[in-house]
Amino acid sequence: MATCQACVLTCMDFRIQGTVSQWLHEKGLAGKYDYLSLPGASRNFIEEGKLNLVEDSYRLHHIAEVYLIHHEDCGAYNLGDLPVAKQLDRQRQDMEIAARILKERYPELKVYLAFLYLDGHIVEFSVA
Ligand SMILES: [Zn+2]
Numbered sequence: 001m002a003t004c005q006a007c008v009l010t011c012m013d014f015r016i017q018g019t020v021s022q023w024l025h026e027k028g029l030a031g032k033y034d035y036l037s038l039p040g041a042s043r044n045f046i047e048e049g050k051l052n053l054v055e056d057s058y059r060l061h062h063i064a065e066v067y068l069i070h071h072e073d074c075g076a077y078n079l080g081d082l083p084v085a086k087q088l089d090r091q092r093q094d095m096e097i098a099a100r101i102l103k104e105r106y107p108e109l110k111v112y113l114a115f116l117y118l119d120g121h122i123v124e125f126s127v128a
Pocket residue numbers: 011012013039040041071073074075076
Protein backbone atom coordinates (compact mmCIF):
# COMPACT_ATOMS: atom_id res chain seq x y z
CA MET A 1 0.00 0.00 0.00
CA ALA A 2 1.22 3.46 -0.81
CA THR A 3 2.00 5.57 2.22
CA CYS A 4 2.20 9.29 2.70
CA GLN A 5 5.39 10.20 4.50
CA ALA A 6 5.10 13.97 4.73
CA CYS A 7 3.03 17.08 4.42
CA VAL A 8 4.74 19.95 2.62
CA LEU A 9 3.59 23.51 3.28
CA THR A 10 5.18 26.01 0.93
CA CYS A 11 4.35 29.24 -0.88
CA MET A 12 2.21 29.39 -4.01
CA ASP A 13 4.84 31.52 -5.80
CA PHE A 14 5.38 30.12 -9.29
CA ARG A 15 9.11 30.87 -9.17
CA ILE A 16 9.85 28.25 -6.54
CA GLN A 17 7.72 25.29 -7.62
CA GLY A 18 10.28 23.52 -9.80
CA THR A 19 13.04 23.83 -7.20
CA VAL A 20 10.80 22.65 -4.35
CA SER A 21 9.67 19.63 -6.33
CA GLN A 22 13.22 18.70 -7.29
CA TRP A 23 14.45 19.12 -3.70
CA LEU A 24 11.70 16.82 -2.41
CA HIS A 25 12.54 14.26 -5.07
CA GLU A 26 16.19 14.34 -4.00
CA LYS A 27 15.05 13.54 -0.47
CA GLY A 28 13.31 10.42 -1.73
CA LEU A 29 9.87 11.89 -1.14
CA ALA A 30 8.53 11.71 -4.69
CA GLY A 31 4.93 10.55 -4.59
CA LYS A 32 4.96 10.41 -0.79
CA TYR A 33 3.78 13.85 0.27
CA ASP A 34 0.65 15.92 0.55
CA TYR A 35 1.31 19.32 -0.97
CA LEU A 36 -0.02 22.63 0.35
CA SER A 37 0.97 25.64 -1.72
CA LEU A 38 -0.40 28.83 -0.16
CA PRO A 39 0.69 32.49 0.06
CA GLY A 40 3.48 32.93 2.60
CA ALA A 41 3.76 29.20 3.46
CA SER A 42 3.46 28.97 7.27
CA ARG A 43 2.80 32.70 7.78
CA ASN A 44 -0.35 33.23 9.92
CA PHE A 45 -0.35 29.52 10.52
CA ILE A 46 -3.53 29.33 12.60
CA GLU A 47 -5.30 32.48 11.41
CA GLU A 48 -5.28 31.47 7.74
CA GLY A 49 -6.35 27.89 8.39
CA LYS A 50 -3.02 26.33 7.50
CA LEU A 51 -2.81 24.38 10.73
CA ASN A 52 -6.18 22.85 9.90
CA LEU A 53 -4.92 21.72 6.50
CA VAL A 54 -1.82 20.10 7.96
CA GLU A 55 -4.05 18.41 10.53
CA ASP A 56 -6.21 17.07 7.68
CA SER A 57 -3.08 15.56 6.15
CA TYR A 58 -2.11 14.05 9.52
CA ARG A 59 -5.55 12.61 10.14
CA LEU A 60 -6.21 11.31 6.64
CA HIS A 61 -2.78 10.14 5.59
CA HIS A 62 -0.92 9.55 8.86
CA ILE A 63 2.12 11.61 7.94
CA ALA A 64 5.32 11.36 9.98
CA GLU A 65 6.98 14.58 8.79
CA VAL A 66 6.10 18.18 7.97
CA TYR A 67 8.21 20.43 5.76
CA LEU A 68 7.75 24.19 6.02
CA ILE A 69 9.43 25.87 3.06
CA HIS A 70 9.66 29.66 2.78
CA HIS A 71 11.51 31.69 0.15
CA GLU A 72 13.35 34.87 -0.79
CA ASP A 73 11.30 37.86 -2.05
CA CYS A 74 8.00 36.41 -0.88
CA GLY A 75 5.09 38.65 -1.89
CA ALA A 76 3.10 37.67 1.19
CA TYR A 77 5.83 39.25 3.35
CA ASN A 78 6.61 42.17 1.09
CA LEU A 79 10.17 42.42 2.41
CA GLY A 80 11.86 42.43 -0.97
CA ASP A 81 13.67 45.70 -0.23
CA LEU A 82 15.48 44.16 2.74
CA PRO A 83 18.67 42.11 2.51
CA VAL A 84 17.82 38.46 2.11
CA ALA A 85 19.34 37.62 5.51
CA LYS A 86 16.77 39.92 7.12
CA GLN A 87 13.96 38.38 5.09
CA LEU A 88 15.06 34.98 6.32
CA ASP A 89 15.20 36.12 9.97
CA ARG A 90 11.69 37.49 9.79
CA GLN A 91 10.21 34.45 8.09
CA ARG A 92 12.09 32.06 10.33
CA GLN A 93 10.15 33.47 13.31
CA ASP A 94 6.91 32.33 11.68
CA MET A 95 8.36 28.94 10.79
CA GLU A 96 9.42 28.44 14.41
CA ILE A 97 5.97 29.43 15.68
CA ALA A 98 4.28 26.98 13.33
CA ALA A 99 6.76 24.24 14.22
CA ARG A 100 6.16 24.80 17.94
CA ILE A 101 2.39 24.57 17.49
CA LEU A 102 2.74 21.32 15.57
CA LYS A 103 5.17 19.82 18.08
CA GLU A 104 2.87 20.71 20.97
CA ARG A 105 -0.08 18.96 19.40
CA TYR A 106 1.76 16.10 17.73
CA PRO A 107 5.04 15.48 19.55
CA GLU A 108 5.82 12.47 17.35
CA LEU A 109 5.83 14.57 14.17
CA LYS A 110 9.18 15.55 12.73
CA VAL A 111 9.14 19.16 11.54
CA TYR A 112 11.71 20.47 9.07
CA LEU A 113 12.26 24.11 8.18
CA ALA A 114 13.76 25.32 4.92
CA PHE A 115 14.34 28.57 3.07
CA LEU A 116 14.70 28.76 -0.68
CA TYR A 117 16.83 31.38 -2.42
CA LEU A 118 15.70 32.39 -5.86
CA ASP A 119 19.05 31.27 -7.29
CA GLY A 120 17.82 27.76 -6.53
CA HIS A 121 19.63 26.79 -3.37
CA ILE A 122 17.81 25.77 -0.22
CA VAL A 123 19.03 25.95 3.37
CA GLU A 124 17.54 23.83 6.13
CA PHE A 125 17.28 24.64 9.83
CA SER A 126 16.49 22.52 12.78
CA VAL A 127 13.61 23.61 14.97
CA ALA A 128 14.94 25.76 17.81
ZN1 LIG B 1 5.90 33.58 -1.40
